[in-house]
Amino acid sequence: MSFQNTSFDKEKIKIVLLEGIHASAEKVFRSAGYTNIVTASKSLPKDELEQTLEDARFLGIRSRTQVTDALLEKAPKLAAIGCFCIGTNQVDLQATKLRGIPVFNAPFANTRSVAELVLAEMILLLRGVPQKNAAAHRGEWLKSAADSYETRGKTLGIVGYGHIGTQIGILAENLGMNVQYFDIETKLALGNAQAAESYHALLASSDVVTFHVPETPQTKNMMDAEAFAQLKPGAILINASRGTVVDIDCLAQALETKQVAGAAIDVFPVEPKSNQDEFESPLRQFDNVILTPHVGGSTMEAQANIGIEVSEKLAKYSDNGSTLSSVNFPEVALPSHEGKHRICHIHRNVPGILAKINDIFSSNSVNISAQFLQTIDSVGYVVTDIDQSSSLKAFEELKTIEGTIKTRILY
Ligand SMILES: NC(=O)C1=CN([C@@H]2O[C@H](COP(=O)(O)OP(=O)(O)OC[C@H]3O[C@@H](n4cnc5c(N)ncnc54)[C@H](O)[C@@H]3O)[C@@H](O)[C@H]2O)C=CC1
Numbered sequence: 001m002s003f004q005n006t007s008f009d010k011e012k013i014k015i016v017l018l019e020g021i022h023a024s025a026e027k028v029f030r031s032a033g034y035t036n037i038v039t040a041s042k043s044l045p046k047d048e049l050e051q052t053l054e055d056a057r058f059l060g061i062r063s064r065t066q067v068t069d070a071l072l073e074k075a076p077k078l079a080a081i082g083c084f085c086i087g088t089n090q091v092d093l094q095a096t097k098l099r100g101i102p103v104f105n106a107p108f109a110n111t112r113s114v115a116e117l118v119l120a121e122m123i124l125l126l127r128g129v130p131q132k133n134a135a136a137h138r139g140e141w142l143k144s145a146a147d148s149y150e151t152r153g154k155t156l157g158i159v160g161y162g163h164i165g166t167q168i169g170i171l172a173e174n175l176g177m178n179v180q181y182f183d184i185e186t187k188l189a190l191g192n193a194q195a196a197e198s199y200h201a202l203l204a205s206s207d208v209v210t211f212h213v214p215e216t217p218q219t220k221n222m223m224d225a226e227a228f229a230q231l232k233p234g235a236i237l238i239n240a241s242r243g244t245v246v247d248i249d250c251l252a253q254a255l256e257t258k259q260v261a262g263a264a265i266d267v268f269p270v271e272p273k274s275n276q277d278e279f280e281s282p283l284r285q286f287d288n289v290i291l292t293p294h295v296g297g298s299t300m301e302a303q304a305n306i307g308i309e310v311s312e313k314l315a316k317y318s319d320n321g322s323t324l325s326s327v328n329f330p331e332v333a334l335p336s337h338e339g340k341h342r343i344c345h346i347h348r349n350v351p352g353i354l355a356k357i358n359d360i361f362s363s364n365s366v367n368i369s370a371q372f373l374q375t376i377d378s379v380g381y382v383v384t385d386i387d388q389s390s391s392l393k394a395f396e397e398l399k400t401i402e403g404t405i406k407t408r409i410l411y
């Protein structure tokens with residue numbers, strides 16, 4: 001039997017790229033020899049998505065496509081997923097891990113884009129520009145300094161002091177703002193930023209509060225009625241993280257009562273599925289709210305860089321097996337395997353499984369030139385480079401080990 005029969009022909013490997021992922025991604029795949037690429041400018045309806053994933057090996061999405069265990073059930077050949085964005089909450093990370101599917105993202109490629117947008121919104125809101133702008137569009141002239149402030153000397157409260165939060169902190173200090181932050185982890189304070197004593201202390205003492213937390217059960221409705229009641233009266237609120245973080249009805253009420261003087265919201269509990277669908281929100285009625293259609297990370301620079309970064313990670317996993325920087329999977333950084341066959345074995349991390357794998361190599365007189373192992377919770381990933389002559393039989397036997405989730409052989 002020829003070895004070629006078990007290695008995938010690159011031209012047959014189907015790659016599905018959704019939600020208008022930048023063309024830079026397709027370019028990377030093509031230059032790596034992958035030509036079976038299906039693209040769509042939006043997220044797909046359930047039936048269409050299931051259909052296209054039936055024979056797909058790689059899936060690229062942005063923040064809109066929900067990848068559930070039920071969807072994965074319909075995608076039996078899926079080898080890896082690329083989130084061409086920062087957030088990975090749209091993917092069931094546990095289910096993908098248990099099915100042997102690594103998930104990759106671009107953890108910093110749009111950080112600066114979000115930070116710049118938030119900075120701009122903060123300046124505009126402190127000056128009351130959104131309402132003056134809306135009035136001018138209606139033919140009204142609101143020339144007045146009332147309720148119009150500089151950023152200098154004001155206090156910015158950052159909730160979630162990670163990549164985006166810290167960037168904003170640095171930029172805001174350059175404007176002369178005092179920066180405080182709240183994070184569930186202990187963080188290195190950059191510049192003169194200071195950790196707030198508590199979330200509520202931050203809310204009570206900030207002129208502007210901005211959220212940069214991931215979507216988790218703990219961040220759901222972090223900004224609820226109780227939190228709004230703690231806010232300094234007349235504060236500005238910004239959310240460019242996830243739509244689940246701020247209770248929109250409570251925000252609408254706080255705007256009515258003027259507890260909140262203005263807001264900028266980029267993400268919503270329910271977002272339109274495409275640019276053709278109507279955007280519905282109780283916030284539409286407020287001139288002092290900047291509403292943006294989840295474009296915090298949508299700049300030409302960020303999207304082009306994300307396209308390259310995530311497609312390179314997927315192509316590398318396909319060609320070489322490397323899972324470095326995966327968000328849900330044992331991370332293994334692999335050298336090239338020139339002149340060797342590489343066997344990738346993904347399994348449930350049960351006692352004795354490594355011994356069984358190596359017993360098979362030993363009983364087939366396979367010469368191992370390198371072996372790499374990493375585990376994460378319940379899943380293990382073993383990569384073994386072996387002499388070519390004996391790889392196929394051993395590979396077939398490895399598939400029969402109890403606990404095996406997925407196997408691949410790379411030439
Ligand atoms: N609007 C948009 O287009 C974009 C939105 N995002 C969103 O922004 C989020 C943050 O992005 P990064 O700064 O890159 O993430 P990051 O992981 O670097 O930072 C998040 C920070 O939040 C902290 N955190 C987690 N749970 C918390 C809690 N309950 N209370 C306080 N802090 C908590 C973490 O410890 C971490 O320091 C992403 O998860 C994504 O959902 C990211 C990019 C673009």
Ligand SMILES: O=C(O)C(=O)COP(=O)(O)O
Binds near residue numbers: 064294296298
């Ligand atoms: O990077 C993120 O987490 C974002 O929210 C950006 O999402 P998008 O790629 O614009 O759908």
